[in-house]
Amino acid sequence: MSNRIDVKKTYKLFINGAFPRTESGRTYEVKNAKGVFVANPCLASRKDLKDAVVAARAAQPGWNKATAYNKGQILYRLAEMLEGRRAQFVDEIASITGVSKVKADKELSDSVDRLVWYAGWSDKISSLSGALNPVAGPYYNFTIPESMGVIAAIAPETPSLLGFIDVIAPIIVSGNTVVVLASTKAPLSAMSFAEVIATSDVPAGVINILTGKKDEIAPWMASHMDIDGLDITGLATKKHAELRIAGAENLKRIFSFKSHDPARILAFMEAKTVWHPIGL
Amino acid sequence: MSFYGLVDGTDASLKRYLDALPGVDQVGADARAAMLATRSIKTTSKRWAIDTAISMVDLTTLEGADTVGKVQALCAKAVRPDPTDLTIPSVGAVCVYNDMVATARTHLDSIGGHHVGVAAVSTAFPSGRASMAVKIQDTQDALNAGASEIDMVIDRGAFLSGQYIDVFNEIVEIKELCGDRAHLKVIFETGELVTYDNVRKASFLAMAAGADFIKTSTGKVAPAATAPVVLVMLEAVRDFYSMTKTRIGVKPAGGIRNTKDAIKQLVLVNETAGPEWLTPSLFRIGASALLNDLLMQRMKMDDGYYASPAYVTID
Numbered sequence: 001m002s003n004r005i006d007v008k009k010t011y012k013l014f015i016n017g018a019f020p021r022t023e024s025g026r027t028y029e030v031k032n033a034k035g036v037f038v039a040n041p042c043l044a045s046r047k048d049l050k051d052a053v054v055a056a057r058a059a060q061p062g063w064n065k066a067t068a069y070n071k072g073q074i075l076y077r078l079a080e081m082l083e084g085r086r087a088q089f090v091d092e093i094a095s096i097t098g099v100s101k102v103k104a105d106k107e108l109s110d111s112v113d114r115l116v117w118y119a120g121w122s123d124k125i126s127s128l129s130g131a132l133n134p135v136a137g138p139y140y141n142f143t144i145p146e147s148m149g150v151i152a153a154i155a156p157e158t159p160s161l162l163g164f165i166d167v168i169a170p171i172i173v174s175g176n177t178v179v180v181l182a183s184t185k186a187p188l189s190a191m192s193f194a195e196v197i198a199t200s201d202v203p204a205g206v207i208n209i210l211t212g213k214k215d216e217i218a219p220w221m222a223s224h225m226d227i228d229g230l231d232i233t234g235l236a237t238k239k240h241a242e243l244r245i246a247g248a249e250n251l252k253r254i255f256s257f258k259s260h261d262p263a264r265i266l267a268f269m270e271a272k273t274v275w276h277p278i279g280l
Numbered sequence: 281m282s283f284y285g286l287v288d289g290t291d292a293s294l295k296r297y298l299d300a301l302p303g304v305d306q307v308g309a310d311a312r313a314a315m316l317a318t319r320s321i322k323t324t325s326k327r328w329a330i331d332t333a334i335s336m337v338d339l340t341t342l343e344g345a346d347t348v349g350k351v352q353a354l355c356a357k358a359v360r361p362d363p364t365d366l367t368i369p370s371v372g373a374v375c376v377y378n379d380m381v382a383t384a385r386t387h388l389d390s391i392g393g394h395h396v397g398v399a400a401v402s403t404a405f406p407s408g409r410a411s412m413a414v415k416i417q418d419t420q421d422a423l424n425a426g427a428s429e430i431d432m433v434i435d436r437g438a439f440l441s442g443q444y445i446d447v448f449n450e451i452v453e454i455k456e457l458c459g460d461r462a463h464l465k466v467i468f469e470t471g472e473l474v475t476y477d478n479v480r481k482a483s484f485l486a487m488a489a490g491a492d493f494i495k496t497s498t499g500k501v502a503p504a505a506t507a508p509v510v511l512v513m514l515e516a517v518r519d520f521y522s523m524t525k526t527r528i529g530v531k532p533a534g535g536i537r538n539t540k541d542a543i544k545q546l547v548l549v550n551e552t553a554g555p556e557w558l559t560p561s562l563f564r565i566g567a568s569a570l571l572n573d574l575l576m577q578r579m580k581m582d583d584g585y586y587a588s589p590a591y592v593t594i595d
Binding site: 050053057220223224225226246249250 | 584585586588589590591
């Protein structure tokens with residue numbers, strides 16, 4: 001029989017490498033699969049999104065300039081840190097979603113593997129999709145993919161950790177920075193993942209995490225002039241058209257994905273073509 | 281010189297005048313400034329505040345790397361902050377180093393910016409460490425080049441070592457030089473004055489000596505225009521008005537980078553000095569990055585979605 005008082009964790013946002021509460025002061029209730037109260041995460045507002053975009057924009061040039069090798073190392077570091085906190089994540093996933101510990105453990109393993117897989121792509125993606133183009137003249141003509149800038153993303157509801165990693169890893173591995181809205185019903189693993197990020201040498205502002213309602217935040221993501229691309233994988237298909245219309249106003253690239261593959265990385269990259277005279 | 285009848289120009293009278301000032305309640309000033317910073321300004325009030333703040337900006341470039349081209353671009357931006365929206369007011373003035381004054385004045389006049397002033401930072405800005413002869417020549421240069429506002433720095437070393445009369449006499453001399461040709465703004469560099477008591481003393485000293493404006497900082501030293509310091513200065517101009525019926529202007533400069541900060545300053549002005557001070561002739565904000573954020577907030581209010589820095593000019 002213990003006399004200790006429960007130490008409950010406060011789930012906050014993750015913006016610019018810090019853990020602020022939402023500026024709105026709002027929270028919402030998260031319950032587990034059995035309907036029992038678990039936590040009061042932040043209900044982020046559009047102003048939190050605005051702040052996160054400012055942080056992501058400021059961080060982007062530095063992150064983009066890091067070598068592919070370094071970016072790969074940092075993603076691998078995320079995998080290392082996640083592996084070290086296996087027990088905590090398995091508990092969180094199992095308690096919120098109601099899946100068995102065995103299934104939760106499998107999701108954690110898949111998440112770590114997925115991070116390692118994307119880490120490997122950092123120094124290979126430009127070889128895969130870049131090209132030396134044949135041109136009719138004394139020039140070398142290269143096409144190289146480059147990062148797009150600030151990307152917003154809506155993580156799928158489930159699986160809450162693996163789905164989250166599948167959204168952020170392909171975006172940041174190429175040098176983009178990301179503002180991601182975590183699963184609404186199961187945001188805890190994303191918010192605990194913020195602690196992994198904070199201890200993995202990911203520069204402040206490269207990954208920014210919000211928790212809240214998709215219907216409230218997604219339209220502001222689509223219309224924001226300073227977000228270059230939007231991943232709407234986590235949004236119901238019937239909402240896609242509306243967001244694509246809002247995003248068309250500012251030429252935002254909007255995609256949703258079904259699986260993990262290198263196309264996910266390339267979706268948020270832009271091709272740059274360089275002409276270089278031969279013999280100079 | 282009458283100095284509003286407050287002092288007679290002697291060291292003894294100046295000491296008496298400054299010693300009679302009550303000390304500043306530091307905790308109270310911090311708390312009052314923090315409380316006023318929580319005011320929420322929305323919709324039409326925010327719209328008014330943004331436009332008012334734009335008209336109060338002293339658009340500043342004080343870099344060793346300033347070029348004629350950069351100053352001209354700054355002037356163009358001062359007259360039309362966003363060329364695609366003619367409803368946006370011009371800023372109050374452009375603020376440049378002395379050698380760029382002629383460039384700025386000529387360019388402003390050539391693009392229809394007669395109403396935008398040129399402020400010159402003089403008297404061995406930013407340190408103020410030069411002989412009086414040099415400071416006078418410096419100011420004379422700026423006036424000859426067409427400056428309509430002189431931003432002078434005080435000798436902080438003299439002030440901190442208690443030689444108030446030296447600081448006083450310098451301001452008097454520069455004021456005489458400016459005459460009717462230019463407004464005189466006196467920069468305290470509050471980050472170096474250490475205490476709020478000193479800020480209050482410097483304020484009353486400068487006002488009695490003939491300053492038209494009192495200005496917090498050069499922008500080269502941190503901390504610069506913190507809210508409590510601006511509060512103390514606004515209280516000083518308010519009290520000076522009740523003593524002399526003369527309204528002195530206030531210019532916070534340095535560290536005011538976004539719309540939220542600017543609106544906090546306007547709230548401070550309204551609640552401390554009073555609404556009479558909410559005009560560019562009595563309140564200015566020295567800034568460079570602020571204007572872009574004001575423009576972006578204005579776009580957001582017009583368009584209904586967040587703006588991008590890619591759609592405003594860099595300088």
